[in-house]
Amino acid sequence: MKTRKRSNAPVFWGLFGAGGMLAALFGPMLVFITGVAVPLGLILPAGAMDYPKMLAFSQNFIGKGFIFAVISLFMWHAAHRIFHSLHEIGIHAGFGCKLLTYGVALVGTVVSAVVLLGIGF
Amino acid sequence: MSEQKVIEIEVLRYLPESDQAPRSEVYKVPFTDDMSVLQGAQYIKDHFDGSLTFRWSCRMAICGSCGMMINGIPKLSCETFIRDYYPNRITIEALANFPIEKDLVVDLSGFIEKLEAIQPYIIPKEPRTVEQGEYIQTPAQFAEYIQFTSCINCTLCYAACPQVGLNPEFIGPAAIALAHRYNMDSRDGGQAQRMELLASEDGVYNCSAVGYCSEVCPKHVDPGNAVNINKINAAKDYFLRFLSPKGGAK
Amino acid sequence: MDGWWKKNPFYVEYMVHEATALFVAAYAIVLLVGLVRLGQGLEAWTGWLEAMKSPLSIVFHLALLVAIAYHALTWFKLFPLTMPPIVVNGKRVEPNVVVSTGWTAAIIASLALLGIVWRIAA
Numbered sequence: 001m002k003t004r005k006r007s008n009a010p011v012f013w014g015l016f017g018a019g020g021m022l023a024a025l026f027g028p029m030l031v032f033i034t035g036v037a038v039p040l041g042l043i044l045p046a047g048a049m050d051y052p053k054m055l056a057f058s059q060n061f062i063g064k065g066f067i068f069a070v071i072s073l074f075m076w077h078a079a080h081r082i083f084h085s086l087h088e089i090g091i092h093a094g095f096g097c098k099l100l101t102y103g104v105a106l107v108g109t110v111v112s113a114v115v116l117l118g119i120g121f
Numbered sequence: 122m123s124e125q126k127v128i129e130i131e132v133l134r135y136l137p138e139s140d141q142a143p144r145s146e147v148y149k150v151p152f153t154d155d156m157s158v159l160q161g162a163q164y165i166k167d168h169f170d171g172s173l174t175f176r177w178s179c180r181m182a183i184c185g186s187c188g189m190m191i192n193g194i195p196k197l198s199c200e201t202f203i204r205d206y207y208p209n210r211i212t213i214e215a216l217a218n219f220p221i222e223k224d225l226v227v228d229l230s231g232f233i234e235k236l237e238a239i240q241p242y243i244i245p246k247e248p249r250t251v252e253q254g255e256y257i258q259t260p261a262q263f264a265e266y267i268q269f270t271s272c273i274n275c276t277l278c279y280a281a282c283p284q285v286g287l288n289p290e291f292i293g294p295a296a297i298a299l300a301h302r303y304n305m306d307s308r309d310g311g312q313a314q315r316m317e318l319l320a321s322e323d324g325v326y327n328c329s330a331v332g333y334c335s336e337v338c339p340k341h342v343d344p345g346n347a348v349n350i351n352k353i354n355a356a357k358d359y360f361l362r363f364l365s366p367k368g369g370a371k
Numbered sequence: 372m373d374g375w376w377k378k379n380p381f382y383v384e385y386m387v388h389e390a391t392a393l394f395v396a397a398y399a400i401v402l403l404v405g406l407v408r409l410g411q412g413l414e415a416w417t418g419w420l421e422a423m424k425s426p427l428s429i430v431f432h433l434a435l436l437v438a439i440a441y442h443a444l445t446w447f448k449l450f451p452l453t454m455p456p457i458v459v460n461g462k463r464v465e466p467n468v469v470v471s472t473g474w475t476a477a478i479i480a481s482l483a484l485l486g487i488v489w490r491i492a493a
Binding site for chain 1: 372373375390393395396399400402403406413416420424428433436439440446447481484489
């Protein structure tokens with residue numbers, strides 16, 4: 001019988017699933033808050049995302065964790081789907097595709113971690 | 122008496138002795154309202170061209186041999202009725218994602234290998250002797266896997282699965298559903314052996330949850346669900362193998 | 372296999388919901404830029420906030436909103452396919468109940484998020 005290699009997909013599939021779940025639960029509302037409500041001054045109190053508030057939020061453990069999870073997991077989720085979609089539309093450029101998808105997600109994860117640590121506690 | 126209705130059936134023909142590539146041929150088939158697409162094909166074979174080749178047996182959606190692409194959708198031709206297409210033309214082709222052997226007959230050897238590979242039989246947890254008696258199973262344990270026993274190996278799900286088309290090595294929906302059927306059986310102890318295959322690069326992670334396999338399944342096996350449940354199982358096996366004393370699949 | 376996904380409306384819908392990933396990625400990049408600007412201090416952050424007010428940005432975010440809402444819709448719609456069956460009191464929960472529970476959870480999570488942001492902001 002043919003010997004088969006164990007797939008490392010669980011790592012990427014797990015990140016994809018976690019990011020997909022997070023995006024499904026909070027994605028639309030996050031976009032609404034940061035991209036529509038706050039810029040247009042709708043619903044939320046004025047200055048909801050002003051510097052002192054956002055700084056405090058990003059220095060708080062929970063806030064830091066939430067920002068990190070949203071940015072990194074959204075990126076891993078998207079990377080996984082886009083990588084598969086590229087394969088599905090006939091672009092199988094192995095390493096290049098991985099760099100463009102998972103590579104970008106990795107960079108995004110590292111950058112957000114560095115910035116969040118730099119902001120302090 | 123009403124006038125005899127006639128439908129155009131376009132058939133994808135391929136005779137390996139004479140054809141370089143598959144070609145289409147259109148036949149005008151008189152039909153009655155009780156005629157299936159399979160009967161339409163039989164009419165063509167009996168009246169127009171005896172060389173037309175296709176598989177069929179039971180004519181009642183249980184043998185699983187008459188699957189074909191009907192207007193681009195994988196269906197059992199015995200339970201698909203001509204009247205539902207009239208007055209439009211019906212196009213019938215060999216099942217997608219399989220090599221064509223002749224006309225509507227596809228080469229299933231790859232599928233058979235996959236079926237064998239998942240060990241579709243009970244691998245007893247503890248073998249029992251005749252004296253020890255039968256394996257006892259409760260209705261609740263039976264309910265765990267009964268749905269996945271309904272597969273008739275018609276391979277419509279393979280024709281529906283773009284990932285099978287993109288990677289012919291992918292074990293695919295029906296074989297994984299059958300692996301799941303045995304894994305879920307309380308008498309079976311072969312999970313670790315099957316996991317080697319399910320967790321491999323030809324395994325469950327080839328699936329991107331398109332879900333069309335379950336949509337076309339004539340027996341409501343829901344093979345897509347079996348594949349996706351095993352993504353979770355394979356992930357557990359992947360991460361927990363370091364904790365388990367026996368280790369997971371290699 | 373070229374163009375396989377154009378051959379069936381079922382596949383087209385699949386490709387559309389897969390394509391929401393592009394919007395999720397775009398939004399993550401918007402947030403990442405915001406986070407970097409936040410790390411650079413008051414002036415940089417205020418600049419980012421101002422940029423978010425441009426009409427182009429608003430339109431872009433409305434598009435993101437639609438796409439990511441479609442992601443949420445389809446994500447839970449696939450649950451009967453992607454998740455193990457849920458059994459309550461020995462009975463399998465109906466697929467449509469699973470889906471609507473997911474949608475309800477998303478609505479509750481969204482309102483909770485809005486509420487929390489409101490409290491922090493006030």
